[in-house]
Amino acid sequence: MRPSAFACCIWLAVGAFSPLARGQAVAIQTEGLQWLQRIADAAELLSYSGIFVYRSGNRSETSRIVHQAGQGRQNEKLEVLDGSPREVIRHDDEVSCYLPENRLVIIEQRSVRRNFPGLLANGLGNLHDHYLIRTGGTERVAGFDCQTIRLEPRDGWRYGHRFWVDPASGLLLKAEIVDANGGVLESMAFTDLHIGAPIPPEALKPRYEAAAREKWRIRRAKLSDLREDAPWVFRSELPGFRKLTALRRAFDNEGKEAAMLHWVFSDGLAAFSVFISPLTAPQEQGEESFRTMGALNIAKRVLGGYQIVVMGDLPPDAIRHFAAGIGMRGK
Incomplete structure (x- = not known):
């Protein structure tokens, strides 16, 4: 920058x-x-x-x-x-x-x-x-x-x-x-x-x-730490933000496991999350959307059959910048 x-x-x-x-x-x-x-x-x-x-x-x-x-x-x-x-x-x-x-x-x-x-x-x-x-x-x-x-x-x-x-x-x-x-x-x-x-x-x-005990669905998340060789890379870093956690979140969804990857980055005060999950319905490669709700900004894009979501209380340019740099390792 x-x-x-x-x-x-x-x-x-x-x-x-x-x-x-x-x-x-x-x-x-x-x-x-x-x-x-x-x-x-x-x-x-x-x-x-x-x-x-x-x-x-x-x-x-x-x-x-x-x-x-x-x-x-x-x-x-x-x-x-x-x-x-x-x-x-x-x-x-x-x-x-x-x-x-x-x-x-x-x-x-x-x-x-x-x-x-x-x-x-x-x-x-x-x-x-x-x-x-x-x-x-x-x-x-x-x-x-x-x-x-x-x-x-x-x-x-x-x-x-x-x-x-x-x-x-x-x-x-x-x-x-x-x-x-x-x-x-x-x-x-x-x-x-x-x-x-x-x-x-x-x-x-x-x-x-x-x-809830009698009639509701109970969905328990199974969390596990991501290995360092996870296939995703973040090429557009934000100064001062470091990775706090890298997790795989898995839920039982009507007998089938639904999973997503979740990273949290923070500068010690502000924070943003990255969610990556397989697409559940076909979408165009590279399809993007952006939404602002007060301080919260959300960027979505499609890459290689996955949906990438970056969201946090950061300015729009910061969220867009980081989202644009997410890619698959070796590609």
Whole structure:
């Protein structure tokens, strides 16, 4: 990628800093990283319950979350309160998703992505290479006086982020993804929150457990690590993003095994996924499509009898760039 004029200006400005100014800049970055580590830790180590609202464009969704932590264990229940009913139950690394309208339960043994109010706990130390991290003033969210944090991307391969954090607990109360002009693409924010209160066992039980046990389909994913000689290669890398996982996901689909390959890449904050699966119906070689939903961008293409899907909260050019570089080894 050619260096942009903006990047050159940043380089010149940094080169012109005095030692004192450079020291102050490092201190600001370090403080920001410490806040981010507190966010990642708090979401895993604290017990809390509350209601939060997700907004993306004209779409919004309200959810209730109950999270219990203690003795090295984690239990969590996430329930969508409007629109199509969904419920996600997590016991440590086992995640069960209840879909009442489909009379279906999907069970996976491990979950890669940490959702709101969590952050990925690995790779935070390198964020300053790709984001300018700033701490701001205090603003109220859900009755809490929160510390504000801004992450401004140093290149065009990622979006900016804004966080509102409870200083007492370190828990993330509000998060926004913003574009290059500061426009909000996606937001999540608590409207009601209780931190540290005891979580009664019934608050964590699945609402649909009894019905699911008797009448629903239960689809359990069989996950296995991909070998290094998997036939797919990624030729168009994104700076700062590294591979977190490479898995084969297999489901039993009415007596037949349906499988897909799944990779997750992250820079420590933003992440995107690659899914590759055999076509179930004939499509034209090279057929492509692209879709944007708020901060989420999705690229699809057909190659050699397979469908390739790349999706994540990255700018459209980043998703297109990476998707275009996926190919078969030796071809």
